Structures are given as C-alpha cells and as structure tokens.
Amino acid sequence: MEKPKHTMRYREELISKENEMNKKIKDALADIVGENNLTDDLIDLVSYSYDGSQHRNRPMCAVWPETVEQIAELLVLANREHLPIIPRGAGTGLSGMAVAARGGVVLDLCRINQILDISIPDRLAVVQPGVVYADLENALAPHGFFFPPDPASGKVSTLGGNVATNAGGLKGAKYGTTRDYVLGLQVILPDGRIMRTGSKTMKSVSGYDLTRLFVGSEGTLGVITEITLKINPKPTATSTALATFEKLEDAGRAVSEMMHCGIIPSALEILGRHTILAINQNTDLNLPEVDAMILVETDGYTHAETDYQMKKVVDVFNENHTKEIKQAGSKNEATALWAARKSAYGVLARIKTHFVLEDVTVPMAHIADLLRGVESIAKRHELQIATFGHAGDGNLHPQILYDGYNPDEVERVEAACSDLFQLAVDLGGTLTGEHGIGLSKAAYMSMEHDPVAMDVMRALKQSFDPNNILNPGKMDLDTQGDV
Amino acid sequence: MEAKYDFARKYRKQILQCSKCGFCQAVCPVYGTTLRPALNARGKMLLLKEVMDGEIPLDDALIETLFQCTTCANCFENCPSSVNVPEIIKQVRKDMVHIGSCHPAFEGMNAVLKKQTNIYGEDVPEDFERVRNKKAEYVYFIGCVGSYREDETTMTTLDLLDRLKVDFTLINEVCCSGVLEDVGYRINKSLAEKNTDQILATDAKCVITGCPYCWRTFNNRPEYGKLKDSGIEILHITQFLQNVDLAVQTDQRVTYHDPCDLGRHCGLYEAPRTTIRKMAPNFVEMPHSHENALCCGAGGGVRGAFAKNSIAMARRRLIEAEAIDADIVLTDCNSCIHNLSNAKLRKQSFKICTTTELIHTLIKEQDVQET
Numbered sequence A: 001m002e003k004p005k006h007t008m009r010y011r012e013e014l015i016s017k018e019n020e021m022n023k024k025i026k027d028a029l030a031d032i033v034g035e036n037n038l039t040d041d042l043i044d045l046v047s048y049s050y051d052g053s054q055h056r057n058r059p060m061c062a063v064w065p066e067t068v069e070q071i072a073e074l075l076v077l078a079n080r081e082h083l084p085i086i087p088r089g090a091g092t093g094l095s096g097m098a099v100a101a102r103g104g105v106v107l108d109l110c111r112i113n114q115i116l117d118i119s120i121p122d123r124l125a126v127v128q129p130g131v132v133y134a135d136l137e138n139a140l141a142p143h144g145f146f147f148p149p150d151p152a153s154g155k156v157s158t159l160g161g162n163v164a165t166n167a168g169g170l171k172g173a174k175y176g177t178t179r180d181y182v183l184g185l186q187v188i189l190p191d192g193r194i195m196r197t198g199s200k201t202m203k204s205v206s207g208y209d210l211t212r213l214f215v216g217s218e219g220t221l222g223v224i225t226e227i228t229l230k231i232n233p234k235p236t237a238t239s240t241a242l243a244t245f246e247k248l249e250d251a252g253r254a255v256s257e258m259m260h261c262g263i264i265p266s267a268l269e270i271l272g273r274h275t276i277l278a279i280n281q282n283t284d285l286n287l288p289e290v291d292a293m294i295l296v297e298t299d300g301y302t303h304a305e306t307d308y309q310m311k312k313v314v315d316v317f318n319e320n321h322t323k324e325i326k327q328a329g330s331k332n333e334a335t336a337l338w339a340a341r342k343s344a345y346g347v348l349a350r351i352k353t354h355f356v357l358e359d360v361t362v363p364m365a366h367i368a369d370l371l372r373g374v375e376s377i378a379k380r381h382e383l384q385i386a387t388f389g390h391a392g393d394g395n396l397h398p399q400i401l402y403d404g405y406n407p408d409e410v411e412r413v414e415a416a417c418s419d420l421f422q423l424a425v426d427l428g429g430t431l432t433g434e435h436g437i438g439l440s441k442a443a444y445m446s447m448e449h450d451p452v453a454m455d456v457m458r459a460l461k462q463s464f465d466p467n468n469i470l471n472p473g474k475m476d477l478d479t480q481g482d483v
Numbered sequence B: 001m002e003a004k005y006d007f008a009r010k011y012r013k014q015i016l017q018c019s020k021c022g023f024c025q026a027v028c029p030v031y032g033t034t035l036r037p038a039l040n041a042r043g044k045m046l047l048l049k050e051v052m053d054g055e056i057p058l059d060d061a062l063i064e065t066l067f068q069c070t071t072c073a074n075c076f077e078n079c080p081s082s083v084n085v086p087e088i089i090k091q092v093r094k095d096m097v098h099i100g101s102c103h104p105a106f107e108g109m110n111a112v113l114k115k116q117t118n119i120y121g122e123d124v125p126e127d128f129e130r131v132r133n134k135k136a137e138y139v140y141f142i143g144c145v146g147s148y149r150e151d152e153t154t155m156t157t158l159d160l161l162d163r164l165k166v167d168f169t170l171i172n173e174v175c176c177s178g179v180l181e182d183v184g185y186r187i188n189k190s191l192a193e194k195n196t197d198q199i200l201a202t203d204a205k206c207v208i209t210g211c212p213y214c215w216r217t218f219n220n221r222p223e224y225g226k227l228k229d230s231g232i233e234i235l236h237i238t239q240f241l242q243n244v245d246l247a248v249q250t251d252q253r254v255t256y257h258d259p260c261d262l263g264r265h266c267g268l269y270e271a272p273r274t275t276i277r278k279m280a281p282n283f284v285e286m287p288h289s290h291e292n293a294l295c296c297g298a299g300g301g302v303r304g305a306f307a308k309n310s311i312a313m314a315r316r317r318l319i320e321a322e323a324i325d326a327d328i329v330l331t332d333c334n335s336c337i338h339n340l341s342n343a344k345l346r347k348q349s350f351k352i353c354t355t356t357e358l359i360h361t362l363i364k365e366q367d368v369q370e371t
Helices: A005-033 A043-047 A070-081 A133-143 A159-165 A210-214 A248-259 A271-280 A303-319 A333-350 A362-378 A409-424 A442-448 A453-466 B006-017 B029-034 B041-052 B059-064 B076-080 B087-098 B102-116 B144-148 B150-164 B189-201 B211-221 B224-228 B236-240 B269-278 B307-323 B334-343 B355-370
Strands: A061-063 A085-088 A105-108 A115-119 A125-129 A184-189 A194-198 A223-230 A235-246 A267-272 A294-301 A324-327 A354-357 A384-390 A396-404 B138-141 B206-209 B233-236 B255-256 B326-331 B351-353
Touching: A005 A061, A005 A070, A043 A061, A043 A125, A043 B041, A043 B059, A061 A409, A070 A085, A070 A105, A070 A184, A070 A223, A085 A159, A085 A223, A115 A133, A115 B189, A125 A133, A133 A159, A159 A223, A184 A210, A194 A210, A235 A248, A235 A303, A235 A333, A248 A267, A248 A294, A248 A303, A248 A362, A248 B144, A267 A271, A267 A333, A267 A362, A271 A333, A271 A384, A294 A333, A303 A324, A333 A354, A333 A384, A362 A384, A362 A396, A362 A409, A384 B087, A409 A442, A442 A453, B006 B087, B041 B059, B041 B087, B059 B087, B076 B087, B076 B211, B087 B102, B138 B150, B138 B189, B144 B150, B144 B334, B150 B334, B150 B355, B189 B224, B206 B211, B206 B236, B211 B224, B211 B233, B233 B236, B236 B269, B236 B355, B255 B269, B269 B355, B307 B334, B326 B355, B334 B351
Parallel strands: A061 A105, A085 A105, B138 B206, B206 B233, B255 B326, B326 B351
Antiparallel strands: A115 A125, A125 A223, A184 A194, A184 A223, A235 A294, A235 A324, A267 A294, A267 A384, A354 A396, A384 A396
16 A cells, blocks of 8 residues: 555655764764775675674664774764764674674774784783784794684684684683683773773783673673783694594593593594584595594694693593594694584585574583584474584584575574573573674573673673663663663 | 576575685785775675675676676685685676676776777787797797787797797787676677687697786687697696706795786696796795785786776785795786786885796896806
C-alpha cells in the first residue's frame, strides 16, 4: 500500500534535517583533522563497515587523525554531540569489535604508527597504536628481542588493536597474552583529558591497575595513544614434533598430563578429526585420518635444552597411546609439520560461503570434553563444525561452516553458538580466550558473568564514558537510556 | 537469480571465499602507500560482495579503488583463502568499461591503440640503427616502454646481442596490447596479427622479448597462439642470457628487484639470478624478494592513472635497496626500471639498470682495460 503523502514528506524532511546535521558535524571533524583526513566516500564507508567477523554496519564517516592532540579534540567534540566513536586498528578482529554498530565516526589509528623507543637496558619498547605487530618484531630482531604474544594476524594487526583486544596467539601456553606485557599506556578519555597509566618499571603496585583495565577493553573506555611494552630475549632454538591419536580421550589425557612432566611447551596445538578430514579433502597434505593430532614445539637457547624438553613431551605421548610421532630433524621438516595447523583456518574458511570462528576456552584438563561436546552440538544442529586450537592454554577454535544465504542455517548456527558458550561455561571456562566479546558474544555476557560483575562493569563504563560515545553496543555494557 | 555482471558469474564463489581476514593488508602496495583500507584487496572484495548482493551499484564511485590495483598478485600469494584478486579485478574492470564507468587514463589507452601502434601514441618509432624484418634466427621484440621511454636500455641490449654474435632482427613491432586485458578492454586482434605475421615472416626459431609483459602475452594469449603452434620458442631476455658465457665480473654490491610479471605471475625467479650471480659475487637480496618482492607500483595501469601513488610505491621499494647498501639495483622489466628511476632520490647513490645494461657496461670497461 502506498504511504500517505504527508508521511513521506515528513520522512524526507527528517532525512534532510539529519543530513544537514551530519554535514555540520563532518565539517567540525574536518576542522580538527584536516579536510584530507576525513572521508565519507562510499568506498571507505563500505570498507569500514566490516572487520574479520560476519558483522557489519555503515559508519557516518571515518577520520585519519595524525596527532594525539587531534584525537583529544575529536573526543571533546564527539562527547558534546553524543557521537559514537569507533577506534580501529587493522580491523582483523573476529567478533565485530571494530564495526560501527550505531553508526558514527570510525577513528582509524593506523597512521599514528611510530615506534617511539626501544630500550634494551630497560627491557621495553614504546610504540604508537598504529604500529603493526610485525614491524615491531622486525625492529626488535637485531637486538635479539621479541614481543611474545604472536597473534595469527601479526603481519597486519596493530599493537593498539592487540592491546585493546588483549590479543593472544600460538605461544599463549608458555608466554601468556598481550596483557602480560603491557607496562603502561597513554589514554585519551571521552572528555578529552589525557591520562598516563602504569610505569616504565618491571614491577609496580602503585594505585589501581588502570593499565590492565584498558587492556582488552575493546575501545569502550578510552582511546589508547601510546603503549609501553615489556619485551623478551628471543629463544634461538626450537624442537618440533607431531603426534597422532586414534582416540580423542588419549589426546585429551596427553594434554593434561603434559602439565605434570615439568616443562611447558612453547606451542601445543591440537587438530580435531573434522579439521583433519577437511584438510585432506582440500589439500594434498594427506594426513592420517585420526581423532586428533597434536603439534608441539619446545624452545630455548640450545638444542640440548629443547631436545631435553621434547623428550619429556614424547614420553607423555607414548604413555597415552599415541599412534605415531614425527620429530623434525631440520627447519624444513619443522615447517612441514606445521603445515597442517597453519593451513587449518584458510582451508576451512573456503569450504562454505560463511563461517564463525569461535574461541571458547576451558581449564586444560577439559580439552577432550570440549572437543566431544562440540561434536555433539554439530550433530544436534546438523552443522559442519571443525575444531583446532591452542590445547596448551585450553583455547580451542571451533569453526562453524555455513551458508549465510540460507536463513534456516543461520538460525541453527546461532543456536549452536549459544550451546557452545553454555558448554564452555559449564566446563568452568570462558566465552572467549582471545577474540573478545564485541558484538558476537555481547548477548552472552551474563551467561558467564554474574549480575554483580555485570553491574560493576557497567558502572566502570558509566564512570569513564557517561555519554556512551566510545564503541557503543559492545560487550553488553549499555545501561538504560543510552543512545 | 541470474548475475548481472560477468565478474559475478565467473568469480562469485571466490569473492565470497574472502574471509575478510585482512592479511592482504600486509602486502598490498597500494594500501602500504596510502594506509587506506578501501584500496586494499579486502576493501575491493567487500565492495564487489555488496555489488553482487545488490546493495551498492557498480559505478563511477568505485573507480578510485577498482582501477587502482597494480595486479602485482602479492595478495593472492598470501591469501589464506586463495582468492585470485588480480583476475577478479581484471574482469570487473571489463564490466565497468561495458557500463561506461572507466578511469579516463585507461579509456585513453584503448583509444590510442585503436589508432596508433604504441601505448604512448608516438608517431615515429625510435630508430635503433638496425635493419628490421630480415630473415634471422631470432626476433628481438622490444615492447613499448623499451621503444619509447627506456630506449637507452634497449640500445645496450641490441649492442650486447651483436657482440654475442646473435643472428637477430627487429620487426616493425606494434604494441602487443596485452595490457588492455588488465585495464578493462580486450586485446587488440589486429595489432596481435601484425606482430605475429611479421615474426613468422622472419623464419625465426625464437622470439626474445625485452618486456616481461610482452613475454607473458605471447606465451599465454590465444591471439598469439600461432607463434607456439609454429614451433617458435618465446624467451624473455633473462632466460636467453642465463646460458651465455659472459666472462665479466664486478665486485660491486648488486641486488635484484623481481618484476611481478616475471616472478609472481610466471615463477621466473632463478634465471636472472643465475646470470647475476655469475658476474656479481657480492649479490645480496633485499628484505623482500622472490614471491614476497614488493611491487614497483607501475603495473595494472596504475602508473598512468594514479601517478603520485605509483611513484610512492616505487619509493618504498627503493628504501629496501638503501637498507642493504646496494651499489646497483638490477631488474629486468622496463616498466620497473622506468618507475624506479623516476622515484629515485638524489641522496640514493645506487644505480638502477637492467642486467643487460650492467653486462654491457662491464664488457665496455673490460675493453678499455685491454686496450
């Protein structure tokens, strides 16, 4: 039915008023960052609508600030106008954290990208948020140092993004995640005030740990503009082995018993049966079709040291009925053993039009329970779910493959995710080990966190950002009356 | 629903395969220069996905990104989902030309090649002081850049071939027109026929090309199929030289820039290095080489259409040559030579030339010493 004309006119007037307002705001933003550093071109708006997840929404515009002062001014303006600001790094996140859920302004920080200091005597590096992880790695290499978290997206992801999402990676078991290395920050609060947290010291118990509060805060509390990172001397030797298990239970037990053997591997990765089958169907790697494969790496400074650790690991595998163990005798052989694990994400990603890559994490003794639970969820919802991940820190990646153009399948994926989160929580685990809450898991926050914890989180958000301008809609932090 | 455009008909599955991981951002030369994600391969795939889903139109608003891709294929090389972005871009450019949305520089190139014999629209071919179109064992095919922009380089190559007593001839060549396929148009059949007929008339057993793009075109395009069908071998100059005993040496620090057309597109990495290592024991690789080599910024029509960014890409490449203290940067593509030379700053003291030029210089130096 055709709408009455006056309603149409009213709507048009509203839209034109909104456009006029947006124009004014854009002009004010451009006054701060310069005309060339603001865009509302369609090509930019489309590209800033996405990150690495299935979420998307158009921002009103995007800005490329060049100085910390410009960011402070932008926030003052946004706070006054109640304008959503979405800080963004490389946009590789997997849970919609950089998607402008309520429109607003994407704050692309990639052009604030200087390494400000590398101080080996102080064992630290000071960087701006737009520095790419790999660029810091390259800069540290001549000193024999590295920044350990090693996120899979490290070639592109920015350190600002790593800190804001508390990124983790393959080396989590031994080296922890980004959080364990952030000594201090410079942050701009929504009212434009500039704050320094932490210190340049290896230890500090001075006041509340504001640094940690910002690590993993997903851009909801302030804009991080400088980061002081602790760095490590880089181990120079590694040993690598790959073990196969006919039975999932044996693989699970091998992982938990590893913790008794007195060493912690630098990588302990697991591939489940469905991942192995998918890799075989789509590559010529020709893997043994078993319940589970475990890839393990030990590191140190001499081969005697890494071989000693590997022997301990191999003993544990043997005690748990491993079918076969391959040990790398050279760098090339190690690369070949890593091939299956490294190809998993890409191989799985291309099987169907869409996928969700989850990152539920459980206490390590429950790895086998989690894998088995995922299989029954897949069966229950008639979905293809392939699992791989970081057994060494209990963090698995069930990758759900589906056709996003089929509404029925989309619905089943949502139900499966909910079941998966419940399973992890029931096993004493968490919704997310390294990808963050963002939009994907916002609705499940209360599944993991009790009402008191949710209250405290919302109160913190309210106290830092009373107008809810910073990355609104994420982490289920909105309180009543928000925009 | 029947797809509206050929790119969707041919590449829908691949475009949807892009998992939006953004890993291409690490290697895309256009992103590296502009730090603008819309110009990265992922940005391009997202736009095409929205076009296929009918959410945005395919029109002029997309020219700035879809026509700004050097087709260097570094994204494809590093894509976990194996999305062949350069091929998709080449197809979508054809769709855009079809609906009348094209970058004016490319429209111009196509128009020029309808009337003239070379991409620059030059009327008088460079005189290389050689008899053309005679019977010979080899045909040396120069290419547009070598004929009209880097003619000094070409002259040294011809002198070298003479010195090596190669029985070769030039022809009254016209643009191979392969590049049109990259910028939204079709190869020009009449130009292809002119080249093929002239080559066949020389009774040559082999065509040596100075330009990697001509080499790819002669090898891969059906319009040039007659050459291979007649048993003619098609070699790039680097392939020809690798088997020649040159007996010259330099102790200068030499590095090599892999042209995308030889390297990532055809896997030709070792032939030039074999030649270079023989004469330059102080050979060093740049931080990015072989399949990871940075693009010089000239390809895919970007030099013509987006000159400023194209030069900025070449500058990024030269920073690597500076970082390894190279005395000489070699590359065997006249387009790369042209762009890198234009981008070189005065403070950068290294020399940029082709392998043949270096050989030629060394031989001349040897001659002087001997006399």
